[in-house]
Amino acid sequence: MLKQAPLNNSFRFRQVRDQTELLCASLSAEDCNLQAMPDTSPLKWHLAHTTWFFETFTLTPFSPGYRRYDESFQVLFNSYYNGIGKQHPRSQRHLLSRPGLNEVLEYRQHVNKAVSALLDLPVHADQGEISSRLYLGLNHEQQHQELMLTDLKYNLGCNPLAPVYVQSELPEREPAEAGFEFYKGGLVEVGQPADDGFGFDNERPQHKAWLEPFALGRKLVTNGEYREFIADGGYRRPELWLSDGWSTVQEQNWTQPLYWDLDADSPSVFTLHGQQPLRNEYPVCHLSYFEADAYARWAGARLPTEEEWEHACRQSHKPQQGREIDFNLKSLQPTGTTPNKGLRDLFGQVWQWTSSAYRAYPGYRVTPGALGEYNGKFMCNQFVLRGSSCATPRSHSRASYRNFFYAPDRWQFTGLRLARDAMPGAS
Amino acid sequence: MLKQAPLNNSFRFRQVRDQTELLCASLSAEDCNLQAMPDTSPLKWHLAHTTWFFETFTLTPFSPGYRRYDESFQVLFNSYYNGIGKQHPRSQRHLLSRPGLNEVLEYRQHVNKAVSALLDLPVHADQGEISSRLYLGLNHEQQHQELMLTDLKYNLGCNPLAPVYVQSELPEREPAEAGFEFYKGGLVEVGQPADDGFGFDNERPQHKAWLEPFALGRKLVTNGEYREFIADGGYRRPELWLSDGWSTVQEQNWTQPLYWDLDADSPSVFTLHGQQPLRNEYPVCHLSYFEADAYARWAGARLPTEEEWEHACRQSHKPQQGREIDFNLKSLQPTGTTPNKGLRDLFGQVWQWTSSAYRAYPGYRVTPGALGEYNGKFMCNQFVLRGSSCATPRSHSRASYRNFFYAPDRWQFTGLRLARDAMPGAS
């Protein structure tokens, strides 16, 4: 795993940690303690849990003489690591008015100082492992940064007042040109190469896969296209849906994507910038797997497999990493970007559902100990999403990245790109 | 209904309204937005709803030119008045981080000013009705003061940190002498007399009831006595329970009253003064109707009817009304009081379950309009409790007062006093 000089580590640590707190800067303590469903944790809990992660996996084992900020936090802010011990029930996180937001921010300072001190120690035997865990912790925190924004959106979205997180004017967009890119497939390599910087264990090992010829949509499916699906009876025609999807549509009375309001005089959508007009040119967003799959079927296409997506992505371009800032808080809604050649908007707009069930790659090895619970135990009943979204930190995306959610989940920035089988040799 | 000079009205209004805010003085905005179950509203919601009550029922109809603070509050802070309009769903009150606590306090100021101005108007035709609604609103607010304390207790009680609301040393008590008072019954009067100051519609009209001779326990059942019931297998013996009670015991795995911890090394109980030792001499508290009924059966006794309780109370003493302060925040746990002659602790310790289903008195008339929803529509599947508790404002109790909760409810300060049939002439 990544080896970097202590100085850089310290800088990067501060940079990521500060970013997390910046996301809460404009919010009240009450805002930060909302939890509208068990899946969406309070932002305060995210602030504490990401801190707990460093305390538990870095300070406790490696920092001599480290004293925990509060023993009770071991349980309160453990998410799902049975190897560490018990967990406060997920659905009750909003009941923790104590510790208050200020105390959690103090907890962050306490741990930040201790980690900085640990990173400043002279060269020693554990340095490789510490560095490795540091970068795992930072990537973990970046994942939570995205969750903070999606959870916040959902939590605020349950308030009839439709609160604004950041005031912003969203741009108008030109309709993007459609069309498909063709790939001849064959025996390809999938997964993160061994010496390619940080990656999660679920991206490895790199391995071979056989692909038939296929085509991938150049652009993301848009709101306007999705409205045609709705207008054509999309939510009322069982033949377009998976069986479990159709049950969900009926039980949940779904008639449109999450956050949409087509019934108002003028169609609108709830965003982190408040209630906004629904623009046809923007990528459609907040779809469940069921909806993405039904749309693709209606469109005479299908969802790509994750192997197809990754192969096409590697032939296209890499995400722009290393930018100085990870977030543009004025732009937390997918708007699509200026067309460039080939596949557009692979990253930075919406996560793209694939038809691939989340599973272990051939030869996958779980990390020993509690850290092994990070990814492996979720390889069941979830689908892989590829790319990244407008809420993903910009330094946190890559061709091999595997996001995963349950088929009915809609509160992430999730959309789709179409795929098709292709004749061999087509282009 | 009560007729008082405008000056007194203004004073009383400020007094009650200030008391409500005082209850929140030591709490954070996060504390004030907790809701651990649908029954327990956030304190912020109580602050707003009691204000909404004056705005809706006093200012809107009677204050010329009154401008509502915020139109959306009509729905957000309507509890259950269908006659007024829609209501924000009860179970989602904790999702209202906006309006924030400060804004709700401003809302209170806005309404306070308008009510004061209304009360200061020169003599006019609506004055009687305004005064009547004023006192209804103040009694309503006092009911919410008690709910704020019981809801807060429940909400904080779900936090493993067992937060302290008010630091306090609870007193030791001597065991109280047991025994029964005897009453010969006959044709008695029940309910509030016509000219007896403020009362809710459900306390009226005064009416006749026939009572057989009965006896009433001089004191409340204590923790120590209840522990004997538990030790004797009380929670494991179906013959002691109502059928619905036994189902509840099994479904909820009840083995002790709410907030008790008998499994710790030293038995303790969660209180608004934090975790405290469980003292045998204190009145037992936080019992459901089912538990109170089962205990009485185990003890070879029964619960009193509400008519028996009121008749005995009227022959005993009245609650001490008119005290200057309504709350002693250092004493929000029933501890029992120094024995006096006859029935003890009728008021100010725990609400006492009666065996009487909550129903309309003969000749009961519902108030016209939305205010008619205050009491009447709840006369189904609930049981009457009599007396008052340590969390009841001291100026808010009387012999005819009828509190009511569902049989499984445990989060109020609810306990019991035993009753027995008596031979005629016994004493």
Next chain:
Amino acid sequence: MLKQAPLNNSFRFRQVRDQTELLCASLSAEDCNLQAMPDTSPLKWHLAHTTWFFETFTLTPFSPGYRRYDESFQVLFNSYYNGIGKQHPRSQRHLLSRPGLNEVLEYRQHVNKAVSALLDLPVHADQGEISSRLYLGLNHEQQHQELMLTDLKYNLGCNPLAPVYVQSELPEREPAEAGFEFYKGGLVEVGQPADDGFGFDNERPQHKAWLEPFALGRKLVTNGEYREFIADGGYRRPELWLSDGWSTVQEQNWTQPLYWDLDADSPSVFTLHGQQPLRNEYPVCHLSYFEADAYARWAGARLPTEEEWEHACRQSHKPQQGREIDFNLKSLQPTGTTPNKGLRDLFGQVWQWTSSAYRAYPGYRVTPGALGEYNGKFMCNQFVLRGSSCATPRSHSRASYRNFFYAPDRWQFTGLRLARDAMPGAS
């Protein structure tokens, strides 16, 4: 309790037991094993449970050398007697394809023979208790006869084929004259007198109650009247409903009584005689307490208390007991009867909801032992119904009879008669 010569006992025993089996004569084994909700037991289970009752409470304690038909039946056919032991879960009764219907009928024969033998024994010391339990068992079986018909109706009613239990032509009826009977009230006696033949423990002791002047509807509320309530928005106006009732209406999407189909071209109703036209002149039936209460409120009236009903009934006439047959299987739908003077249709049409919560009468004593579970443990959250229905055995009704069901229950033959407060002296 009733003292009768052994010969009469034997005859009555056979008479009631045979009647039970006659109710199943036209049904298949599949019909007899239906259970559409936990409340509605399979008819086969009723056949077995009523037999278990004699086996458990009469044969086992009093019949020397009696050998149980099958040990496993002690658990399978115990309804709710914790004092006897465990019970097969109520909701799983339909899973008992074994024992089959034929075997259960054999079980009945086995027990019938043993009871007959016991009744034929020469005079001995236990005879009084045996006779007492015999009549309890027979009245118990009669209660189950009614439940068999109501459960069967519900179970068949879930079949889209709307099966016919008994083919029958239902009569046309003339509209009945409305109006109220007046009663001056005062101190009255309620409950079964001590020497008045068989009665359940919940009807005793006779006791005094004070009644204000009241009036009682001469006739039952009819389908036609109830349709006016529906046409007037009855199911859409919260102000007409108890709070718990309104919640139920919304959760269950109630828009009409159980079994009604107002949406068909021609309004119809499912009956034990198949789908039938909905006749305005018939008494309305299959109402919950919530619906009966809402109708009464809409009609500017109220439900009677059980004391009012019994007092009026005793001044009117007694049910016709002692008829030779208990059932007319051609008439298992309330149709109303020819008007006679005074109160009509007190018995034999529909059970009439009262506003009285089911509770112990003053001085009520529970029978010792498991038989004490018969009635007492259900005195919570249920409402008393008075009279009897078209499905009640004719020898099984009396002025003091107390039926009881939960407020949302609709599958019994339940309707209503209106009541009103009256001025003293009015007539």
Next chain:
Amino acid sequence: MLKQAPLNNSFRFRQVRDQTELLCASLSAEDCNLQAMPDTSPLKWHLAHTTWFFETFTLTPFSPGYRRYDESFQVLFNSYYNGIGKQHPRSQRHLLSRPGLNEVLEYRQHVNKAVSALLDLPVHADQGEISSRLYLGLNHEQQHQELMLTDLKYNLGCNPLAPVYVQSELPEREPAEAGFEFYKGGLVEVGQPADDGFGFDNERPQHKAWLEPFALGRKLVTNGEYREFIADGGYRRPELWLSDGWSTVQEQNWTQPLYWDLDADSPSVFTLHGQQPLRNEYPVCHLSYFEADAYARWAGARLPTEEEWEHACRQSHKPQQGREIDFNLKSLQPTGTTPNKGLRDLFGQVWQWTSSAYRAYPGYRVTPGALGEYNGKFMCNQFVLRGSSCATPRSHSRASYRNFFYAPDRWQFTGLRLARDAMPGAS
């Protein structure tokens, strides 16, 4: 698809149809109407639904002048074909006492005659399609034959009397030798070849897949081995489980496979031959995916992918097809077989969970029309099982067969075979 002479078709049709009825021969009508959970349909429903399938997809479109037995059956016995129309709710199938078992058997005769007549028609244009649908219908019916046995087992298993379906003595077995077979993998073919007789659409098209070297357990995991897992705390150690699996274990209080009773004096298991001793040498059965996966993890191995299983199977031997009888009703419990060389018990014992999510093969095309709902719409959240079980008709298994169930499902005859990664070249 298969082309056969009309004579053979008729014979095969009668053979399969008769077999279905034979499965019910020893059961009562009550037995045949049991439904203990929504997943397990009454046997009578299976008898009718398989008949509905021929009526709907063969007779209605192709048999001139065919008259349906009963119009209402179109809805009552439609399982999940939205393209055909509405369906009677799955969970309410047990409420259909009408039509009775005898009437359903008449329905079968009615349809059998019509199908036979259709097959006897002189050569005509639709013959290919009719033959194709005939064989689809027969394979469909064979699937239901297995479901009848598994549903019956579950439904009878809920009866505390542990009824016996077929009396039988189960054999003792010698412990089977363990060990793994090695495969070098590479680019292999998966799925049914184009000209290989009947197959479902989900088995096609044959396609390429890349396999890393792997090893497959020669034998099925046994009861004895699984008991070691239990004894080692298998059901209490979260680190062995998928996250969703661990939640299920806790919610369902799983401590052993379905039907096991380890708490009795002598461990036993419920089977279609009644309660039987639990024999260590038999293959473990009635495991969920979660349990199979946890066991494999505990054993230091993993589940095979479906591609690995099929590849190994093709290199081993094919199932013995074409036997005269499809069922040995004396042997409806997996007992393991005499060891032969290589992989043992691929077929005829227990379905073997694979780690492969059920999905469309590359190039999969859904059949047009309602028949397209047969398989495709279930390709979500289920796992593929390979092989066949003791309840699978012997003529109904093949190397490419894909069975699929949800991860928590346990009522099928489901067990496992271990797999491992292998070094290239190992053997």
